[in-house]
Amino acid sequence: MITTALDNAYRRYAAKRPISEQLHARARTFLPSGTTRSVLDFDPYPFTVASAAGCRLTDVDGLEYLDYLGDYSVGLAGHNPAAVREALAAVLEKGWSFGAVAAEEAEVARMLCERFESMDLVRFTSSGTEANLVAISLALKAADRSKVLVFDGGYHGGFLSFSRGRPSLNVPFDAVICDYNDLDSVREAFAQWPEQIGCVLLEPMLGSGGRIQADAGFLEGIRTLCDENGSVLVFDEVQTSRMSYGGGQALLGVRPDLTTLGKYIGGGLGFGVVGGAEKLMLQIARGGERSYDHSGTFNNNRFSMAASSAMLGTVLTRSSLDALFERGEDLRKRADHVLREHGFQATGWGSLMGFHPTDTPIRRASDLAGLDRRPVELLFHEMLERGVYTGKSGFATLSLPQTPETDDHFLTALEESVRVVAKAGF
Numbered sequence: 001m002i003t004t005a006l007d008n009a010y011r012r013y014a015a016k017r018p019i020s021e022q023l024h025a026r027a028r029t030f031l032p033s034g035t036t037r038s039v040l041d042f043d044p045y046p047f048t049v050a051s052a053a054g055c056r057l058t059d060v061d062g063l064e065y066l067d068y069l070g071d072y073s074v075g076l077a078g079h080n081p082a083a084v085r086e087a088l089a090a091v092l093e094k095g096w097s098f099g100a101v102a103a104e105e106a107e108v109a110r111m112l113c114e115r116f117e118s119m120d121l122v123r124f125t126s127s128g129t130e131a132n133l134v135a136i137s138l139a140l141k142a143a144d145r146s147k148v149l150v151f152d153g154g155y156h157g158g159f160l161s162f163s164r165g166r167p168s169l170n171v172p173f174d175a176v177i178c179d180y181n182d183l184d185s186v187r188e189a190f191a192q193w194p195e196q197i198g199c200v201l202l203e204p205m206l207g208s209g210g211r212i213q214a215d216a217g218f219l220e221g222i223r224t225l226c227d228e229n230g231s232v233l234v235f236d237e238v239q240t241s242r243m244s245y246g247g248g249q250a251l252l253g254v255r256p257d258l259t260t261l262g263k264y265i266g267g268g269l270g271f272g273v274v275g276g277a278e279k280l281m282l283q284i285a286r287g288g289e290r291s292y293d294h295s296g297t298f299n300n301n302r303f304s305m306a307a308s309s310a311m312l313g314t315v316l317t318r319s320s321l322d323a324l325f326e327r328g329e330d331l332r333k334r335a336d337h338v339l340r341e342h343g344f345q346a347t348g349w350g351s352l353m354g355f356h357p358t359d360t361p362i363r364r365a366s367d368l369a370g371l372d373r374r375p376v377e378l379l380f381h382e383m384l385e386r387g388v389y390t391g392k393s394g395f396a397t398l399s400l401p402q403t404p405e406t407d408d409h410f411l412t413a414l415e416e417s418v419r420v421v422a423k424a425g426f
């Protein structure tokens with residue numbers, strides 16, 4: 001019955017989006033499956049956006065969507081925020097791609113080091129993936145070891161994706177995969193490879209792997225194991241840094257050696273950061289004892305630097321981040337209440353939320369591994385039908401332009417949608 005309901009949903013979707021269908025058919029001629037970002041591909045075909053403002057998207061067929069995907073957490077400030085627009089306009093006036101230093105990069109670095117207690121120094125990259133590649137490389141070089149300990153379901157970029165049993169295009173780091181929230185599995189790995197594990201890389205909340213919060217004591221336990229074994233602790237805060245002014249780490253009270261950032265801080269432009277302890281970061285200082293080059297044509301691209309300067313300087317204030325966190329906690333509880341009546345549940349932390357078709361506790365990626373995801377896909381389509389855009393695999397992300405009224409719209413759509421899914425035989 002779920003399959004029939006999905007087929008009907010595809011038909012209903014296609015009937016309303018003929019222009020998107022044509023554009024997608026043309027795109028398929030030149031792009032594998034018509035897209036250049038796998039996560040945006042869904043059945044029967046993705047709609048094509050014509051414009052966006054605040055927390056709303058309009059597609060080429062004239063349909064409007066309330067945006068609760070927030071570009072998978074990039075869109076914290078919503079679409080076209082004035083502060084970023086003005087910063088970009090100033091760059092257009094003065095020029096870009098100097099092949100030389102501009103003042104903004106040091107200013108952005110200063111603002112980040114001021115916010116993140118664990119950051120003595122930072123370097124910029126073009127993406128979160130690249131930031132993680134640099135972080136792992138710095139950690140392994142410093143420890144003079146070869147293995148990276150990661151977690152099942154951990155997503156650190158297109159080339160650093162660690163879901164057991166799923167094919168990947170990963171770079172060939174020697175990865176040891178443990179289970180999230182299972183400190184014993186980490187202890188066992190260290191017992192087996194005490195001299196080889198050079199770093200532990202993890203998200204303070206398993207993000208793309210299901211938006212699963214870390215249990216109390218899990219991150220502290222990992223901190224201790226890293227210290228006992230001479231291993232570098234890397235927090236990937238590409239998603240979770242939005243939890244407070246000083247990131248997820250400030251809320252949790254655990255200090256990593258290196259941290260990576262990206263997404264929303266760049267205001268919607270390509271952006272990544274690796275930052276942390278001076279001793280580790282100085283490996284890429286010129287003339288140091290161990291002096292590695294770390295280059296990248298776009299590391300200081302002026303648009304990203306200007307956008308992140310505006311974001312850090314005016315948008316991402318302590319009070320706006322605290323309010324977003326509180327609103328997220330509240331909305332997730334309300335969503336969870338609505339979903340549980342129909343055998344679903346909501347997971348997440350602060351302004352990041354996941355929906356799952358099960359009511360049993362979810363603490364690690366394997367708790368989700370065997371689940372039929374079709375109910376989530378149907379939920380996604382039913383939300384779209386009600387004008388609300390979320391992630392195809394059951395993600396919702398809050399942004400600043402949303403209001404109590406849009407939250408109510410989101411919740412009503414969720415309630416109606418999950419009822420349809422339940423009726424379809426879930």
Ligand SMILES: Cc1ncc(COP(=O)(O)O)c(C=O)c1O
Nearest residue numbers: 127128129155156157238239262
């Ligand atoms: C936690 C986390 N790390 C890293 C990345 C990769 O960032 P980017 O897509 O900018 O390369 C992502 C992207 O979704 C992410 O969620």
